[in-house]
Amino acid sequence: MIPKLTSSKNRANLLDKFVSKGIRFIYRQKAVLLLLSGLAGGILFSSCSSQPSRIIISSGDVGSYYYSLGQQIHNSTYATVKISVNNLQSQGSQQNLKRLLDQQADFAIAQLDVANKAMREGRVKAVAILANEYVHIIIRKDSGLKMFSDLQGKRVAVGNPGSGISFTAKRLLEADKLSVKQDNSDFDQAFKKLKSRQVDAVVYVGSLGASKNLRQQFVNNSELKLLPLEPALINSLTVFDPGSYQGAELPVGTYTSRPAIPDQKLPTLSTATVLVTRPEMDRRTVALVTWSILSTARNYSQFYPALQNEEPEILLRQGIFDIHPAAEEVFQRGDPRMALMHYWQHNSDLQAGVFILASTSILGILLRQWRRRRSQKMITTTATRINELKLLLPDHPQQALDGIEDLSQEHRLMFVEGTVTTEIYEQLRQKTQTFTDQCRRLLELQRKKFVMETLLLLDEWQATLQTNPEEALKKLSRIKQQYRDMLLSDQLDIEAYVELMQLTLISLITLVPKQYKNGTSYVKHD
Template identity: 60%
Template sequence: MSEVSGRQVRAKRLFDLPVVFVKSIRRPRGIFLTFSCLASSILVPILSSCSFQPTSVTLSSGPAGGYYNRMAEQISNSTETTVGIKIRNLDSRGSEENLERLFKRQVDFALVQLDVANQAMQQGKVQAVAVVANEYVQIITIKKSGLQTFADIQGKRVAVGTPGSGIRFTTSQLINADKLTIQKDDSDLNAAFQKLNAGQVDALAYVGSLIASKNIRQNFVNNPNLKVLPIEPELINNLTILNPDSYQRAILPSGTYTSRPPIPDKQIPTLSTATVLVTRPDTDQEKVKQVTWSILSTARTYSQFYPELQNGKASELLRKGLFYVHPAAEEVFEEGDPSGVIIRYWKNNPDLQSGVFILVTTSFLGLMIQQWRRRSSQKMLNITNSRISQLKNLLAESPQQALRAIEDLSQEHRLIFIDGIVTTEVYEQLQQKTQTFANECRLQLEQQRKKFVMDTLLLVDEWQATLQTNPEVALQNLGQLKQHYRDMLLADQVDIEAYIELMELTLISIMTLMPRKNDFPQAF
């Protein structure tokens, strides 16, 4: 026990290393690993959810050049400039086709009238991302048609929009609610205006944003004889009561399309429904968050479609009147930029703050220990090389002493490695150096022993010859021979067994070669 303690003291003095401090650090190192695992289990899911960045999404919009198509281009511009997502804008016939594509998983998002999407929302098939405009129902005719209100289209020829469009869906809702029978025309908007001017239809239906209806505005400018039919209050009441999540009361302001002469020339009561960006409930939440944030953060650019966004609170207007909002979109409306989730999570989680503090502290401490161990290891290698060089000078003179010294050094290395002062790699290098030199010492010892044995055998042979020819002289030399044996034993040139054998060999020689009357054995 005292030998080990002495070697530990020598090791400390040899390398000037605070072993006690290292032992105290080894426990925090375990804590470091524990908190590394803990922090990883908390931070990795957060970081991975925040770092994942979808590169592109698909959006079904509307006819090329139309209002929905331009809206999709605006959304694409927002996502690309704010979150780096490219949107592939797919043309379509309108809301109903867009919704169908969403059901069939052909697209990620779709622009749809709220009344078109309402049933699917109630069934949980789709959820809203944001309101991007309000669309007004407008039944347009010419002043000479004799039509005064919506109810007057009974039995008339009316262009109700192309199949698959939101215009056709909304117009059908109004006609069915008012129990009207009409002659439906499926022409698109441009063809419908041409037919109206040519007298081939009595009226046409349009549902869209007032400010974004460039085509409608141009037709009113070019033809002052156009007018908008008011919808009866009873029909408005009926639809808003039965479908409060689809329709709202609305007023088409006087002078909406031209100021002189004002068109319309008075306020027109009507209905409105929202233009909604929708998606499936199972759409990747990160995609929904990024798209929602791109719209929210650039809300004023949508005032060309949704005038209230110019001065109103975007987070409220973009979800106004919505009952079925996607949870990821709702989170963005409530919390803001999704990339700030880590900061918010950090502020609201003191346990995480403590864990990260310990993680950072122990990481820094671990780096310091690692650097310290590197310096210590290099110092130890240099000192070991120096010690071996010194012992090589002793090897020729006293291989046994050199062997003891190198074994002591090897034991010091072992104790320092156990204390964690050096790495396994450095310890193996040190062991290789000490073992190599120890083998040299043993080889030198073996050669020295062989020489001593040969010299001793020659000495015994010479003594035996002297014993035969001159017993008296041999007896005088016997003491010198015995002392030679003892010197060999003390110098570790022979072990105790070899020493006894030599003594026995000498005794046998005396007994064999000398006459029994002589008393040499007693003297021996």
């Protein structure tokens, strides 16, 4: 029942009581928020005080690109989060990965192609991409070698046994089915042997921005040049191991301008330099190391030139699926120590006014967390489905393409319905588009292969036609049935099937003798 206000005095008294209660409510809410702020700050300060003071990173030889990278990580971690780095010398990527798996190091610097198998098996997780490394094949100008395949039977320096260079060199030789006399000399010794003709070529894998020693070799030895990789070899490795390799080009004048070395764009392969750790590594340690690299990313441009101008949040994790959850959280949310503290302590006006939305804030936070977890789950699920489709790619590329296009359509529908954010949709689209391109490249390669095989079969068929027309027509029928079976088993797409059938029909029309075109012995059309 509403009381009757008989005078202005009564109305004034009631208004004073209402305002007084409102003010007391405001102060109670503000006191609660400040208390929560203090508790959050205390928790954060407590976490900071318990952070590790030293970590171990396995890198490379003193003076090498990897060792310098390890030193830069130390500079970053010590300046930002007061963590020192014990930078262990090593022979390179393979030894670094072994030390990590044997728990002799907390983090390791490795080529992505070296670490990729362990990452797929779940034994290691990526923290950040720190550079791109390019394959170099260095020879003498008077060697007479023109392409990588010319190294058959030659003496080739392939790097130390524990290095990433050795790993990549063996992958190249196996992919191209080359047999060479391998030399495991280190960098300096390998170039001395090349100069004295004790080896015919040197394989080197490294960052363009950090290859100072290689640049000096070209400056001091004018008789050296770079050998290109054949497109077929590049396609073979990028299609069948896309998680490890990317097609790339060495720009004109990368190492010297006069004379330009290389003197034209040189086709080659690249693989990433990745900092990796074990999945069970302390999440806070991983987060702090990741933040130290992200917050000082411009300092890594000497190794990764693109960091000078592009967004580090994208470059440092571009192209990797198996990223450590703590690192992923830093890329999405920033400094793991300061986010909550800054939110409360540096927004006093927000603290004073947030009581109005107190009841909805908790719900909003829970909703955001739920969305974030759902988005992360979606990204993880997408990566899992792509890995499953990768198993189909070598033998059933059309089925793999159909699967990834169906997955892309699911993502588009979810985006249209508003169940995923633009940021998450772009991440998912990038992952599916990369794999879609791989499927289409492989299908195109297969189509060309089937066309060539059909032409060879038709040549054989034409020869048989001259001596035994009846047998030739039966053989042609078998060819057509073979392609029909391949179409039904998804080993061949419909466009390739039509093209192959057109080839056979054209040959049939133009090559079959007239008596078999018009006579009863002509093979029945499909």
